[in-house]
Amino acid sequence: MKLSFSTRGWSDCTWDELVDASLEMGFAGIEVYDLFKQQNFVGKGCAFDKYNTRATARALRDKKLTLPVFDSSVDISLEGAVDEAKRLIDVAGEIHVEYVCFKAQKGEESVVKAALDELVPYARALEVTILMETSGIYGDTARLTAMLDEYASDYLAALWDIHHPYRDNGEQPADTIKNLGAYVKHVHMRDSDDDGTYNLVGEGTMPLDSFVLALSSIDYDGFVSLEWKPEWMEDLTDMDIILPHFVNYMERFEDTRGKRRTMYLNHDGTGEYLWKKDELIDLTFPQVLDRMVEAFPNQYAFKYTTLDYTRTYEEFRDDVDNFARALVSMGVKPGSKVAIWATNVPAWYITFWAATKIGAVLVTVNTAYKVYEAEYLLRQSDTHTLVMIESALDSNYREIINELCPEIKDTKPGEPLHCKRLPFLRNVITVGFDMPGCLNFDQAFDRAELVPLEKIQRMADEVRPNDVCNMQYTSGTTGFPKGVMLTHRNVVNDGKCIGDRMGLSTADRMMIQVPMFHCFGMTLSMTSSMTHGATMCPMPYFSAKASLSCITQERITCFNGVPTMFIAMFNHPDYRKTDFSHMRTGIMAGSGCPPELMKKAAQPDEMNMTGIVSVYGQTESSPGSVMTTWTDPLDWRTETVGYEYPHIQCKVINPYTGEEMPDGHIGEFCSRGYNTMKGYYKMPDATAKTVDADGWLHSGDLVMRDENGNFRVTGRLKDMIIRGGENIYPKEIEDFLITHPKVSDAQVIGVPDKKYGEEAMACIILMEGEEMTEDEIREFIKTNIARHKVPRYIKFVDSFPMNAAGKILKYKMREAAVEELGLQDIAK
Template sequence: MIMSHYMETETVQDSPLYDNAAGTGKYIWKHDILIDLTFPQVLDRVTEEFPDQYAFRYSTLDYIRTYSEFRDDVHTFARSLIALGVEPGDQVAIWATNVPQWFITFWATTMIGANLVTVNTSYKIRETEFLLRQSDTHTLVMMDGFKDSDYISIMKEICPELETAPSREPLHTKRLPRLRNIITVESSQPGCITWEEAVSLAEKVPEEEAERRADAMDKDDICNIQYTSGTTGFPKGVMLTHYNVVNNGKCIGDCMDLSTADRMMIHVPMFHCFGMVLAMVAAMTHGTTLCPMPYFSPRRSLACINKEKITCFHGVPTMFITMLEHENFPKTDFSHMRTGIMAGSPCPARVMQDVVDKMNMKQITIVYGQTESSPGCTQSRVDDPLDVRINTVGRPLPQVECKIVDTKTGEDLPDNVDGEFVAKGYNIMKGYYNMPEATAAAIDENGWLHTGDLARRDSNGNYIITGRIKDMIIRGGENIYPKEIEDFIYTHPKIKDVQVIGVPDKTYGEAIMAFVILKKGEEMTAEEVREYVRSHMARQKTPRYVSFVTEFPMNAAGKILKYQMREDAAKKLGLQSDDQIIMA
């Protein structure tokens, strides 16, 4: 049975299905408009229009579902959560990679008016306890662990009461006083219930109760607490509404011209907005088929592209670089590839060009934003000229206002002048969970979100991100933008990747340091790097220090941790002599 409790405006509801640009697929809602729908209403409408369209096709796990079948899985688990005592407004946390249970938990949680809390897959005990306590999590769904994080051991240490907790009884623990349930996806553990046991509880709750809760929700209700990546200290819980996330995903999918003809591989993490919104929501608001990978592996991703005839996928620049350089890349069929998104960190122009030329991503786009803006603020369009898609982050998304302001006075700046990027619109968060002061610092009295990013707008209305205010290097009173230097150093044929930071300097306040990853088999000296910069750029932009490394420190979302690089570099430069760090 398909429920019909969506609440579109009459104009939108009566609209016919639309054809994608190539005429090969359909989508439901007109491009560049906002829709007044909650997540359960979106799933109902997509299922009504495309019941037999594949929603999920895993290439590495046994999970293939049509939209109708997936919706049944969601309704079952929604009733399970109700049986476990989850009430509207409660927090349900998911600590897992991109497994089927992640997607089911998201849609089931948002169906019953609860809020999904995303947990970074790389968290250890300190971050996990902070997040679960700060978010007031009621129910936790989790895997056994991932890479070097043992989730089971972490939870047993935080909640020693698990060992003696009565089976299938609500939990009561000292360090997490709001936590009542832990659902384990992969194993049976004391004090926890397995996924299968949780699913079996659905029979205790009538379908009508889940439907009643879905009907009772408003589009402006919170649906997700998306924790920031925490690249600077402890993360903050960003409260996002159905209206925020549904429409941001829809508009991003509109800009990509997604439809039922597309098959999207997802190997960016779902705990991050990149996976949750730019991939899942963008795809599912357009009836697109999702082909998730539990985690990023260049070998498995290239195999998935071959097997599923993938038309689009997203990634941070390092993911694309790793795939381009993999031994199986020449054996991969990219003939079906069309579009995707590169985001998460500044993209070198040469990587974009390689992706267009070698991966056949002729319609690749770039999205700029942050978690606090759901996350997209700007996006290049698939029909923009290639130079716009390579050199800018595009223009504002529909019904999002963007401008550049002076970092000190807050006054609006003209085109082609660097300042802080600020945004305003439907996509801006409700605030940080239980952090009113932090919210007030991020969103001013006029509703503008201050991103902390440096940018400029060109004469065509496209935006160019030039760095972070905190990353800007101030050398002898002059502002120097790391990205400008990075983009140039990256053009050297021996260099695979580069990051530039500022380090303390007694004379100038800050000095420039470049971390360089060389291509396989290449050799280079620090002086070669400096001379390459010095001969093409102003002398003051020449790195004083050059460090040859094999990788950059990153968080699980693929963001490079420049603050850690600065801390590590300061220690090395101040405390020891290192052969890999060479002074000018």
């Protein structure tokens, strides 16, 4: 907030005296009242006569003072006020005063609307915004809001005179701001006693703290202007007392002189970040973006190397606001489900931030889905609006939607869709292609003008941190996906903690090659970057060649990936041509991460990712719960998944008894805290099985905590092999196999056995050009690992079945092994 004062009541002062007073007392602006009635302002030779007006405005700019608004007593509820109003708008347009204020005190609203019908287009042509004061017939701010909504113009808004709605209509500040929200462009501050007698600001009975709190709730950064008339207190007429008193009172509130928020420097002083490490922030996604724009407006948010999309944080918010307006024009409301079915194209990010800004829920759709899976997700999620590209991999989304919604071809683009198989779906927006019955992304953007920006801001103000912002569907490694409901508080803070532990700041440039439909992209990459002012360089889809090129071109400092991505990059012909000199940190996660592979990436003469980190969690925990820090010892960062986040509790239990296990013993990982999901969408029974009555989220993963408090993942409960009563943990064998110089990757699964119940089977991918026999592998294992853990079956493969998030599907491997080994009868 910035402070100004109204010239109302100071008509005996010259303009120069008012300017000097504002500079001396720390005001940022002067609000001019009834310009044409103040002869000491507009008289011949005065500051605002027709020959001096521009020079006066120029002089103010040189002194870093603003004319925020021309206030007036013009009452447009009375006939004949339009010409006088236009005269004031003319002067405002000439010297670039942003706002002019009119009143509606005594007349009829029909007269007001007739005047505005003429004045709003007139003001728009001169780029001046009309403010209607919250007094007279508009002391009822719900009525004023209804009128503003009716016009839906960026050139018509509100001046909140705090006195009238509160004293005349009994409105609490929170109710006023709930009504007006972002329509508030200027504020009049004054104080009074219960009987209506005016008093110095802070010495009456008006709840001024509540007014300022209400303004903070919309992140108001405009002017708060003191209104004062000396006759209000006959014994107090001295400007040198009244104005400094107001300034001193308002200094108790943050940011009233445009003070910059505290910034923190990164480890080497090359970048900044906004929020203190290891502390939670009670903000929504739209508030996070607003704070980034406020702090780093010209910092690049996005720089694509393979697509034509580069935006600063401020430019990106403009795109988000316009698409949010478009979504509202298409019937999207708070709580509506907006699905995005796309690779990491710009529309993905715009859709996410636009949907969350208006309180809608962003539903992520796996890019590998085919018709059966897509129908399940879109129907189960009650998706209202679908944004999609044409195809990816071997899935043709156009064909799938045409099959699911044959009604779409008979629907007029922009009109609500009614589809029998997807009864909640109303809109399909296409990205990069046209399709009958659909608006394309550009056409949707054009609808922004149908909804005023103020309405979007008001909707954003209604969003709360505990509201669901995302439904992230589980990756389906153990069954059909469930819709995990994640809140703004879940994801914002999980992403912030990740960025804290990576040491991110405005100095970082993160390449995003992991898919955005997965938490690895949405939280660990995008949200960690966006909460630290970093620049993102997304790849529409993973390509080792394109990623290596991006690293050199954009001097990338960090990137995340699953092990197979790192392996593909290491093995690419362009690897040795890539400039890794700016690389600093990154996350390897998503499936079992071989320590030797992580250590290789960390070497200065390899990827130079000296601050590589590991993280562990699950979709249901937003997703991270434990993580290493980029400054931890390398062995911690490559051989463990780290320690719990701040404000998160973690424990290891016996999965059968619930007893907490001591350090050094394997058990099921459980966590609880701010990152725990709200639940599975429309699946209360599944939620109850996963989150117990005490709030502990049961992961189904087997872990061990060491003496340093770091966790080591040993496998899945369902992956654990029980051979003749002995527990075998596949990850232990996998980590050992990967140490063989000829082995590129390995996965161990359990298969049914008549004698022992289960036997182990090792599936191995060899390094390119290498050969091995089963006996060589067995001998290698036998020499170093207990005999009962040596896999009975060895199989050499070229790849492992994976989902689009890069997770290996062991249940698919088991199914295939049962068939190949002829174990169907035993499996039964």
